[in-house]
Amino acid sequence: MQITRDLSIWKGGGMGMFAGIDAPRQRVLKIYLRDPLGQNILVNEFDSRQQRLITAARIEPTDANFAALSENLLASRWVLNGEIVEIIRVDQSGARLRVPPEPFPGVSPVSDSLTTLPRTTLGNVWYPSEVRIEFWKFGYDAESSLLTANRIKVVEARQRGSGDQDGR
């Protein structure tokens, strides 16, 4: 499964923990939702069901696991949570670049129970029209002492009727 399904060497009962850098915590998903205004929003807050699907997709990044996650994200309602998030750019030494940060609104998932709505909510709840999931792995090369982030896979999915899922 490590070869056919890119299962993390640390998991699956194969005794590969402490045998390679590719541990689950060195794998990250970046998830973008398209809101009703057509804006792509990077999401960093998920409910427990979404967290489980994210964990499964990180450790075993199969098409089926990404499809299950994108279906859930598209079927979930989201709301602006009042936060403003900024994308900051840094150079290879970690120093901040003189580029203005790119601000965008923060969003939270809305569970079926209204009691879990975030305290500060702005506007109506909405369903995303599109979801984009990026699968990243972090690595390190002892020879060059370089820490690297590699985007391994991108999956895009739209609401039913507006197109198919596209993974590459």
Next chain:
Amino acid sequence: MVADFYRRCRREVCATSPLDLASLLTILLVGFHGFNSWFVKLPSQGLIAVGLIFRDILKSWIFWALLAALTGSRIAVQWQDVDNHKFILFYWLLCMTLAHAVLDLELKQNIVLFNARFFLVFIMLAAVAQKLSSASYMDASFFEFELLFDRRFRGFVALFGIDSNIPVQARELLDLLKDPYIEVEGNTLQIAPGFGVPLLAKFVTWYDLAIQAVIGVAFLIRRHMSDLIGHIALLIFIVTAYFAAPVIGFAWTLIILGILLARERFPNMTMTYILMLVVTSLYKIPWAGWII
């Protein structure tokens, strides 16, 4: 007085049958280092409490089947994030169920002893195979990465006189790279590991691979001398590996398998393993914070 106590304990342990010893040690393992999910932990601890009060229940295969089912249910819910030693715990509980289910007394003991050896050999040789086939392990990148970025190793690194600021600064850079709200130019960051970390990483890489290979091969051979070498190597591995990375549930699993294999022929080694149950638990003390 201490010597008398030690001799009495050793006599008691060695007089206990492998299956009874395995039963007691396994409920300790499940009770202290089983799954933390509420739907496993609560009923498992309840079962164990009943088993400790009514000791005959520990001889029932139904008791072990229930413990195995509870542990297996957590694996079934999301197997992807389950640690390797929890899979071993599940398989071990199935062995305990089988050992308690059969009627033949000798077969009961043989099931426990055969599987203890099998799991020990499997754990060690599978780990060696994974490491040999992993490029990032074999070029020492993995341990350099762990020493720099894994907080669990910060005390270990400091013990070797390496400046504790080096891992701190490296971790800050990794956090930058992982932060979804930070874009890093070229998606690469330059680390300054200094001189000591790469050297220590190379040593740990080869030490870890060699000692696991020795343990696996020694217990596979099944001779008195090879078993003796295997037990010595396993004890050294437990003392050193879990000191650096305290995964105590895994340490206890290895200790239990070691006790079962040492019980008959190496009584002093058996007592050393039992001492290791205490020593490895002490590794959880946050000593790293005291020396940095």
